[in-house]
Amino acid sequence: MVRKQYGKGVSGSRDGRSRRNRPEITRRRAVIVVINTKVAGFFQENPRAKWILSISGILVLLIILFLWHHYSVRESTDDAQVDGHIVPISARVSGPIVEVRIQENQGVEAGAVLMVLDPTDYKIALAKAQAEYDDAIAEREAASVGVPITSASTASNLSMKQAGLAATEKEVTSANANLASNQAHLREAEANYAKANRDLERMKQLIGKDEISQQQYDATATAADTAAAALESAKAEVAQAEQLVNVAKSHVQQAEAEVRVAETAPQQLQATQARASSAEAKVQRAKALFDQAKVNLQYTTVKAPFRGVVSKKAADLGQVVQIGQPLIAMVSLDDIWVTANFKETQLRKIGPGQPADIEVDTYGGRKYRGHVASISPATGAKFSLLPPENATGNYVKVVQRIPVRIYFDSGQDPEHLLRPGMSVTATVLTNETANKNVESATKKID
Template identity: 45%
Template sequence: EVRVDENNRVKLGDTLVVLDDRDYRVRLAQADADLGVALAAVSNKARVGQAEALVAQMQANAEKAHADLERIKPLAEQEIVSKQQLDAAEAAARAADAALAAAQANLVGADARVAAARAARDQAALNLSYTRVIAPSNGVVSKKTVEIGQLVQAGQPLMAAVPLDDIWVTANLKETETADVRPSDPADFTVDAYPGRHFKGHVESISPATGAKFSLLPPDNATGNYTKVVQRIPVRVRLDGKNDPDRPLRPGMSVVVTITTK
């Protein structure tokens, strides 16, 4: 289901696209059932009591096996009992330790199974939430490529929601013009779309490098080309106040900026 079209205004949280969620609802229901079973096992006092009793029994068996082993060891050293009897006592002690560890793991494992079931349920709920694509901010829909019935994949762009509230201008100033430019310096700019109208703003930040350094093919002087070219430094100018809905500033417009330095 596609709920918006090109150039529609949207608000933060508006649903843009709804994907087929039947599979995800089934998985969430299964995860809820698994969590219920795990919780029931933990809350069943009879089962918990049996597990605790089994741990106590295995503890007693292990203590007895080790006590028998300690009694046989000196007798074996004096050759009163055979080596075979000593080996049997040692094996019995190891078996008792293993049985005790298994009983303890079974008792503690119930809580672990609940935690695992709850995590699986949370993951299923999260996956279900991904079937609703919502607007990340206020803006206008653009570049819509999704249509009803289309098969989409994770990471596939469906549309763009262009924000019109968060407006700034990138002024690519010559490096010779930026010596006195500082953040918070007032700025005035005009837009070709609205002749004669002036917009107020201020310098928000200055790029740490020239625009050429971040270009797709940055210049490389390793070939011996030392022709000096004045570089441009991007300066971000933030619009003061809100974007006028009647004459909005839109991304990509041509702007002439004047910055007043101190």
């Protein structure tokens, strides 16, 4: 019963609302009929209006299609700036500045003198290094002059000394043989002398008995004297032979000493070569010190490493600077580019090689042409001093931006009007033609 009552109540309310809305519906229908009648009458009175309206609609549709196609193949951002090389020029040596040849915002060529430091101390150091270098060269010449001679004579000298030793040994052998022969002669002379003395004693007895003649006795006495003289001569020859043996032995000892000295010649050669090598090392060390002194003297003249503009002067005349202290900051205007920070959602169709339009705010939106060179491997937030940490606390998703480097096409800035830091609007053309160019360029690189 309750459900039926509830159902009847709902249907009743709906019928009530429909009855109340009927006049409003009727009024709206009447308005539509009137409008249609007026429009039909207008077109009947003005037949061209229908064509004009149709053509206008088609034009509006074409404009919408053109704008959609135009912006669908382009990605643009105004979060972009001109970038370039800003290089600090530092002191390579210490000393007071005695000359400043540039002013801030002055253009200079590569190799132009920017500042000059006092070179007095470095000239003295160079003269000292030159003297030490010359002295080392003289020592090297003195140490190496005997090396070739010693090297060439070492082997031949040893052979000669060994041959001399063999000759002295033969001399000893010959002297010993001569001594043995003389000793044999001595023994023979002693035997003859003993026999002659015995004969003389017997003859003395016989002559006393008048058994022999005086002539026989005299002959025996003469023979005894001859034997005595022969014995003395044999003794003298033995003594001389012994002396010759001793002399020959001394010659052997001397030859052996000379052989030992000759055998040490390679070690002496090595020592000589070591002295020559040490002298050569000293020459190289002195040359290095001389070269360093010469370079230090050159460093007292600070020169521009490239063509550019002096943007900031951090030292002035009379100031004493230290090694590594910044002196000048230079900006190269020949090598500039655009760093455009595109949203990560814009990078799907952007790639290296695609053409780009660059509008510079400084010059009222003046346009330059360029092309995409590269895309950063990480977002800009990852290179910040304090990268965001999303692992803790509440997380709010933020669209990240990724730096894209765009190079200017050559020949567009001969007056060097573009300066690092200028704000620009970068637009990259990402249509099919550009993508084909990217693919072909990538294939050429591969």
